[in-house]
Amino acid sequence: MAAPSIPNLLGRLGNGPPRAGRGGRRGLGRGSGLGGGLHSGHNPQLRGGIPRRLDHTGIIQSTDTDAAISRMSAVDIGLLEDPFAQYFAGDGGGPVPRRLPIINRGTYTRTKCLDKIIRAFLSGGAVADTTPPSSPRPEEPTEPPVRQIISLGAGTDTRSLRLLALRQQNGQAEFQNVVYHELDFPTVCARKRNIVQSIPAIRSLLKSPITEYPYSGEDGSAKVGTNTENRSWHAELGLGNSLWAHGLDLRELATTGSGNPTTFPGLRSDVPTLLVSECCLCYLQPPEATGVLRWFADRVNAPSSSLGVVIYEPIRPFDAFGRTMVANLSGRGIEMPTLVVYPDGATQEARLRQEAGLSQAKHQTIDQIWKAWVADDEQERVNHLDGLDEVEEWELLASHYIVAWGSKGTYFDAAWAQLYEL
Template identity: 40%
Template sequence: MAAPQIPHLLSLRGGHGRGRGRGRGGHRFGHHESEEDAAAAKDHVVQATDGDASGSRLSAVELGYMDDPFARAFHYEQDSPRRYPIINRGTYVRTAALDHLVTRFLSAFPSQPKQIISLGAGSDTRWFRLVLADPSLAHRLVYHELDFSTNTSKKIAAMQNRPFVWKVFKDSLPEGVLEKISENGTRLESPSLNVHPVDLRDLAREGIPASEIPTSLPRLPNLDPDVPTLLLSECCLCYVSPEITVSILRTFTTSLIPRRTPLALALYEPIHPHDPFGRVMLRNLATRGIDLPTISTFSSRRLQKSRLEDAGFEGGQGAADVGWIWSKWVEETERERVGQCEGGLDEVEEWDLLAGHYCVAWGWRDGDGGEEESVFWRAWGELDGQEDEVE
């Protein structure tokens, strides 16, 4: 998974803050050239922060927090600055938390075909890590990555130009089956990994003027509406309005993945924008031209869970902040190992602040196709979850 720089902490320590986003900024529905230019500029700012994400992941890997042999291959920039220890720990916890949810998804009825759709995937390495660890997974998991064409073209080029990465991908294909790459290098189609150049806002069907709704949904080759599906969103949906965010999710829950099919979403986003720490976070992002339209609407764990239910994940919802996940989901021996990666963590108070301002939320719905589908998300339902805040 991508592992972002966490913007506000570096500012608090006197460094230069960098945000995390993968192409969800701005509002592209303006009619005047100046509005269109402004929207394009916002999109460019958010797209470009994928380099911050890959840099943070690489920092955490090189300092021993986690293992990812693909981290350098998908870091497209020349420099790879070392991040602060609290940033590296945050990257580790976020990765571990979402890996935990993905593992539980893949472990349910393990022989059954499954599908993962990563929204705003950017330089994410999750598919490669999964398939390297278990090559047989490529034959029962179809993986989709959606992002702006600017980011998908970089991803595909990196795959082609790095023999180790390309071999992992080619080995995942059934014998005699070839991948298909678009002429402009922005789209990859295969039975195992698919990279789609898609502006997620083109999936919205509600919350925008009817005249501006695209006439058809974006083309998503190899999307299977009939296999259990997990959506992933890591600091992605927070860059569009709350209404469009819900509309995008409802397109998945009502149109792309029909009600009969088990479906879930795991997301990672900042919360608590109104306390002093949150206000600093937003100010730092604003200096870079980055806005978080959803953070006030989905500002707490409770509201994040309500959001998932409203979007169609009525089977159940959970949410926990990074600090709680660190103490409850990460084993004590692993916490000790991570804690010694840079000789211990000095910024304990800053870590506590950071960890309380980012959360992982998860929600699901069972299918209606039989007993197996009705209990598909049982492992998620049994997860420990953090109690809602007192608001």
């Protein structure tokens, strides 16, 4: 694969001319990419390259535009189903670009993998029957326990809306009692709130008006108010499901220290919790990334709680392909300081055990996930919709991205049992 043509699974940021899409989309512009970015932010300047004055934080925020357009490309083709993607992709100025097949396949595989892990987490407690053998069986299914998801650098990702809006064939909600937190920069958090409030198809999901919370006080306590500096918002979606969005720089968490009581509204310390970092922690300095993991590990620590972590990041920066990949990203202003510290699956697993205090950890590359987690008939469907000519190039690229996951606590025994070969 020639070096100049190497795409990346984080977000393309100008990797060659995109193919024309099908129809315009309303909503905020987000970039492109085979799998998407991390933090969010609409920055049309990036369409022509990296602006000279755009700092690293701004570049990171802008990669989320790549994620949304890549997701919309996969939806347009029929690879993914996402009724909300259209509201976060495109700027109303024309068609959303269609990505190259290698980008679309990466978006598909990454999305399906993380969806499967998260759904296994949400289903784990529901399928586990804890009734003692000598006790009478309940006549009706036990209501599922409260579970908490925390998505770092969520940007304008639609996963929270998709999961909380899922319905079974009988019309009942797929999941109940889910507390979903999204963290990102304050401007990104506010922008997502505006979309949720302004789009009828999304607003109709809400069972209560959005409530805004400004941070106040040294201990991070929050009070309801109308200050324009509000940094969190919250909405109920019924059946115990709720969505929280918190506007803050994750580096603030990394510098508080384990003894600092700083927190944010709605965070539970006493329920099973899954922490999701989808191309997020890799953009922090290694001590900062460690600090974020430990911040949550310190707070989700009640005797009744369990903690899981799932991370999606690039790996293998030292081989020929990896060096070129890093150089290409650097040329676009993107730096990933943790990549050289956690360059492979073994170091990623050790990271989860040592830094997050997890008792078990596993990993697979995107290439392995495509081959082992995606059924043969589904692979045929994807190939039919968006055929890939250069299979070797795909395998090489996909082997440089990894999903690592781990946990501590008994809740995850049932949850992880549902995953492939776990």
